Amino acid sequence: MSLIHSAAIAQSSFQTIPIINLSQISSNDPSIRRALAMEIRSACINVGFFYVANHGVPETLTEEFVSRSKEFFALPLESKLKIDNKTTPNMMGYSALLSGNNDPKGGGDFQEGFEFTGEPFDSLDQTEIPESSHSIGRNAWPSELPRFREAALRYYYAVVNLGKLLFPIFALALDLKEDYFEQKTNNAAALMRSIRYPPQEEVTDEHIIGIGSHTDWECFTILWQEPGIQALQVLNSDKEWIDAPPIPGTFVINLGDQFARWTNGIFKSTVHRAINRSNVYRYSIPLFMGANWDAKLEPIPGCVSPDRPLQYEVITAGEYVKVKLADTYKQHR
Numbered sequence: 169m170s171l172i173h174s175a176a177i178a179q180s181s182f183q184t185i186p187i188i189n190l191s192q193i194s195s196n197d198p199s200i201r202r203a204l205a206m207e208i209r210s211a212c213i214n215v216g217f218f219y220v221a222n223h224g225v226p227e228t229l230t231e232e233f234v235s236r237s238k239e240f241f242a243l244p245l246e247s248k249l250k251i252d253n254k255t256t257p258n259m260m261g262y263s264a265l266l267s268g269n270n271d272p273k274g275g276g277d278f279q280e281g282f283e284f285t286g287e288p289f290d291s292l293d294q295t296e297i298p299e300s301s302h303s304i305g306r307n308a309w310p311s312e313l314p315r316f317r318e319a320a321l322r323y324y325y326a327v328v329n330l331g332k333l334l335f336p337i338f339a340l341a342l343d344l345k346e347d348y349f350e351q352k353t354n355n356a357a358a359l360m361r362s363i364r365y366p367p368q369e370e371v372t373d374e375h376i377i378g379i380g381s382h383t384d385w386e387c388f389t390i391l392w393q394e395p396g397i398q399a400l401q402v403l404n405s406d407k408e409w410i411d412a413p414p415i416p417g418t419f420v421i422n423l424g425d426q427f428a429r430w431t432n433g434i435f436k437s438t439v440h441r442a443i444n445r446s447n448v449y450r451y452s453i454p455l456f457m458g459a460n461w462d463a464k465l466e467p468i469p470g471c472v473s474p475d476r477p478l479q480y481e482v483i484t485a486g487e488y489v490k491v492k493l494a495d496t497y498k499q500h501r
């Protein structure tokens with residue numbers, strides 16, 4: 169079935185989010201890779217979200233960075249504010265409670281974050297570092313926690329490697345050659361954000377929740393969520409919020425606006441939000457995989473037809489993200 173036809177009969181009133189097993193992602197057998205791609209295609213067209221199991225990122229790296237993140241957020245506010253993202257180049261570093269606002273109708277996101285990107289890392293085997301990340305390194309690290317940076321970067325590169333394996337599968341899912349996205353993504357700086365959500369057992373103001381309803385801006389996001397705490401919710405086409413509970417050993421993958429633009433809306437960049445209604449802090453760590461800043465977000469072959477005219481103005485990925493970033497961190501209170 170053609171992509172446009174599959175999109176025309178999409179069922180987006182999902183009640184659950186599919187779980188996809190990635191154990192065969194690097195199979196030498198093209199028919200096995202294609203079968204996996206078709207599962208992913210269906211999730212991307214109908215839901216825009218899926219879980220991945222057997223993703224290959226070692227649990228120890230995740231646990232180490234989660235522990236270091238907990239130490240970081242436990243530092244006194246003055247220490248964290250030394251690397252406030254409003255004062256650092258590129259907005260890397262710490263974002264304080266309510267300093268960001270993902271929902272223009274919201275009163276600020278009830279969370280703290282630490283954001284960083286790739287940088288050369290001496291004690292790692294350099295071959296583990298994707299070449300495209302070598303020149304970036306404009307991060308702001310907490311000087312109080314010398315082991316934080318190593319844990320952050322080790323986990324970062326493991327998840328970036330998973331992201332790099334996913335682009336060829338997304339290409340297959342769109343009936344394209346597996347290397348289709350290579351030139352458009354080989355110089356992109358993936359961004360990782362470690363987040364702490366304070367408990368909000370009682371939401372007293374619906375406009376102030378962990379992260380207000382939004383779509384992600386990049387191609388796709390790979391999200392680790394703290395086990396045992398339901399917080400993330402995804403909006404279906406019937407405007408129902410569907411829970412995306414943490415499933416141990418999996419990541420949540422969701423498509424962002426760059427993929428929606430490339431596919432003229434055939435791949436869904438689905439609205440989501442998070443509210444920590446538990447009585448303890450909740451942690452999560454998204455990695456945002458984007459396109460090169462100069463990559464044009466123009467429709468890929470097979471995504472535009474007389475019945476499905478172009479929905480978006482063509483701009484570059486960099487222009488798109490810059491506007492979104494400025495909107496999210498402008499003074500909103």
Ligand SMILES: O=C(O)CCC(=O)C(=O)O
Pocket residue numbers: 361363379384391393399400440441442452453454
């Ligand atoms: O914390 C979560 O579960 C979701 C975070 C998220 O949607 C984001 O940072 O874009």
Ligand SMILES: [Fe+2]
Pocket residue numbers: 382383384440
């Ligand atoms: Fe998000």
